[in-house]
Amino acid sequence: MIKIKSVKMDAFDLITYPAVFFVFLLFLWMLLVYFTNSLPAFQREGLNVYLKNIWIASEIPNKEYYGILAAIWGSLYTSLIALAIALPLSISYSIFVGDYLPRKFKEFMIIVSDIMAGLPTIIYGIWGAFFLVPFIKNWVMDPVYEYLPFISKFSQKPASGFSFLSAGVLLGIMITPFISAVVREAYGMVPHTYREAAYSLGLTKYEATKILMGYIKPAIISGVILGFGRAIGETVAVSLVVGNAFNLSANPFSPGYTISSLIATQYGNSFIYEHMTSVLYAAGLFLFFIGLIINLLGIYLLRRWRKNVSL
Amino acid sequence: MSEFAIETEDLNVYYGKNHVIKNMNLKIPKNTVFAIMGPSGCGKSTLLRSFNRLLDLNKIARVQGSVKLFGEEIYSNNTDSIVIRKDVGMVFQYPNPFPHLTIYDNIAIGLKMNKLVKDKNEMDSRIEWSLKKAGLWDEVKDRLEDYPSNLSGGQKQRLVIARAIAMKPKVILMDEPTANIDPVGSKKIEDLIFELKKDYTVVLVTHTPAQAARVSDYVAFIYMGELVETGKTGIIFTSPKSKTTEKYLMGELV
Numbered sequence: 001m002i003k004i005k006s007v008k009m010d011a012f013d014l015i016t017y018p019a020v021f022f023v024f025l026l027f028l029w030m031l032l033v034y035f036t037n038s039l040p041a042f043q044r045e046g047l048n049v050y051l052k053n054i055w056i057a058s059e060i061p062n063k064e065y066y067g068i069l070a071a072i073w074g075s076l077y078t079s080l081i082a083l084a085i086a087l088p089l090s091i092s093y094s095i096f097v098g099d100y101l102p103r104k105f106k107e108f109m110i111i112v113s114d115i116m117a118g119l120p121t122i123i124y125g126i127w128g129a130f131f132l133v134p135f136i137k138n139w140v141m142d143p144v145y146e147y148l149p150f151i152s153k154f155s156q157k158p159a160s161g162f163s164f165l166s167a168g169v170l171l172g173i174m175i176t177p178f179i180s181a182v183v184r185e186a187y188g189m190v191p192h193t194y195r196e197a198a199y200s201l202g203l204t205k206y207e208a209t210k211i212l213m214g215y216i217k218p219a220i221i222s223g224v225i226l227g228f229g230r231a232i233g234e235t236v237a238v239s240l241v242v243g244n245a246f247n248l249s250a251n252p253f254s255p256g257y258t259i260s261s262l263i264a265t266q267y268g269n270s271f272i273y274e275h276m277t278s279v280l281y282a283a284g285l286f287l288f289f290i291g292l293i294i295n296l297l298g299i300y301l302l303r304r305w306r307k308n309v310s311l
Numbered sequence: 312m313s314e315f316a317i318e319t320e321d322l323n324v325y326y327g328k329n330h331v332i333k334n335m336n337l338k339i340p341k342n343t344v345f346a347i348m349g350p351s352g353c354g355k356s357t358l359l360r361s362f363n364r365l366l367d368l369n370k371i372a373r374v375q376g377s378v379k380l381f382g383e384e385i386y387s388n389n390t391d392s393i394v395i396r397k398d399v400g401m402v403f404q405y406p407n408p409f410p411h412l413t414i415y416d417n418i419a420i421g422l423k424m425n426k427l428v429k430d431k432n433e434m435d436s437r438i439e440w441s442l443k444k445a446g447l448w449d450e451v452k453d454r455l456e457d458y459p460s461n462l463s464g465g466q467k468q469r470l471v472i473a474r475a476i477a478m479k480p481k482v483i484l485m486d487e488p489t490a491n492i493d494p495v496g497s498k499k500i501e502d503l504i505f506e507l508k509k510d511y512t513v514v515l516v517t518h519t520p521a522q523a524a525r526v527s528d529y530v531a532f533i534y535m536g537e538l539v540e541t542g543k544t545g546i547i548f549t550s551p552k553s554k555t556t557e558k559y560l561m562g563e564l565v
Contacts, residue, residue, distance in 0.1 A: 191407075193403055193404075193405050193407045194407055194409060195368065196365055196368065196401070196403065196407075197401075197403065197407045197409070197471070197474075198409075199365060199368060199396065200363060200365060200396055200399075200400065200401035200475075201396065201397075201400075201420070201421035201424075201425070201474070201475075201478060202393055202394070202395075202396040202397035202398075202421070202425055202478065203393070203396075203421070203424055203425070204393055207424045211409060211420065214409075214411050214412070215409065215410070215411050217411065
């Protein structure tokens with residue numbers, strides 16, 4: 001008791017300190033669980049778990065062999081497609097809401113996009129599977145195959161719309177509300193004086209807006225990181241549209257897997273096989289690391305920015 | 312060509328239902344420093360922003376009447392506000408170089424986007440020229456690639472002046488340029504304003520009569536959105552016609 005008094009701990013500290021400690025402990029605990037459970041897979045296959053595209057699920061344990069490279073590729077590929085769609089959309093949306101919409105509609109649009117951000121992902125998944133996938137098949141894939149003979153020479157006629165592209169587009173739609181919330185807030189907070197400065201130089205609306213976008217670049221970076229994190233971790237919706245096939249292909253029309261959709265779809269039957277569970281843990285561990293790297297990169301970029309620029 | 316840089320005729324500005332500038336008739340001669348003074352909230356900044364159509368940015372602002380820039384009406388339907396602003400540089404109350412651009416790029420960006428220079432060499436020499444004119448070159452020539460965050464308030468303001476000069480405008484509008492600057496920095500900027508009138512017409516909004524007395528050739532006193540009195544600075548300060556002006560100069564009007 002005397003010791004506690006000497007470091008001046010009051011009741012508030014006593015309540016909050018354990019909470020901080022607990023969160024950190026949870027983090028370590030999860031990491032530990034993932035690591036110990038994926039250890040058997042590493043002992044059996046080494047880094048081939050990540051570096052090979054192979055999936056032999058056999059009831060004879062000796063024949064089992066797993067490599068999730070295709071799923072890693074699928075995760076990165078679909079997330080990048082998603083960003084390529086969501087980023088321009090979010091920036092345009094933010095400019096439109098900030099500069100053009102009258103106040104009444106502005107609030108309405110903000111509410112709509114916030115609702116979209118909070119929708120359960122299965123809603124996107126069902127919509128994606130029953131509407132988006134056939135739409136992309138009929139209006140993107142088939143026309144491209146038919147009217148661009150150069151492409152059709154090198155690939156087969158797409159069998160269905162379940163593909164990297166469908167997953168990427170769906171993810172893009174899903175993360176747009178997140179990225180645009182960040183960008184919109186930042187754009188709304190640009191001091192009026194910088195706007196005046198840009199226009200006073202005789203710049204057009206487009207040119208002035210471009211300067212202001214440079215001003216909020218840190219927010220755009222945060223938004224991208226947030227969106228990428230969401231996209232790479234998204235599970236249910238993606239597994240409904242991505243096609244779930246081991247496919248190490250750059251063709252956006254081919255079906256594939258993502259890490260999370262692989263875990264979700266294989267988890268149910270993993271108990272039949274001797275070594276599969278451990279591999280799924282290893283897959284989860286990889287996702288863990290991607291998340292960590294993305295966040296560290298984000299922190300690094302923002303730090304470097306703040307060092308140079310004090311806004 | 313008119314002998315006046317800026318002429319206003321029955322100029323009225325409204326913010327929504329608020330009548331901010333009332334029947335303003337001003338004539339600003341070329342190559343002079345013209346000070347607009349008055350207590351805060353009298354409409355000085357609004358008046359200044361009507362000279363380069365920066366009021367267009369304000370959705371509720373409405374302008375009636377006429378503003379002529381070197382004899383040409385800037386509020387007619389076929390004038391482009393963007394073209395006008397290339398001739399009218401502006402310096403603001405809060406020193407606002409773009410914080411995310413280097414010192415070099417702060418000046419370069421307007422030139423680049425308006426395609427006013429043809430190559431890197433010309434850009435370099437134009438930037439050096441404008442920084443020298445703004446009296447900032449010696450202080451920043453070794454750190455043009457730094458960000459402006461390390462500059463003092465006065466240096467930032469001179470950078471903004473350099474940014475405006477680089478565009479080679481005809482008129483420079485200054486909205487209380489020393490309001491947020493320390494006394495030493497303010498002195499430098501006032502000296503600079505005195506220099507600038509050789510090449511440009513400077514319209515200076517100020518809330519301190521002393522500054523108007525120090526740097527301006529002509530002065531207009533504005534009160535509650537109305538022009539009270541205008542004329543040569545020496546005359547207004549020594550023998551004002553209006554009682555309101557006299558009160559303001561005595562410091563009795565806030």
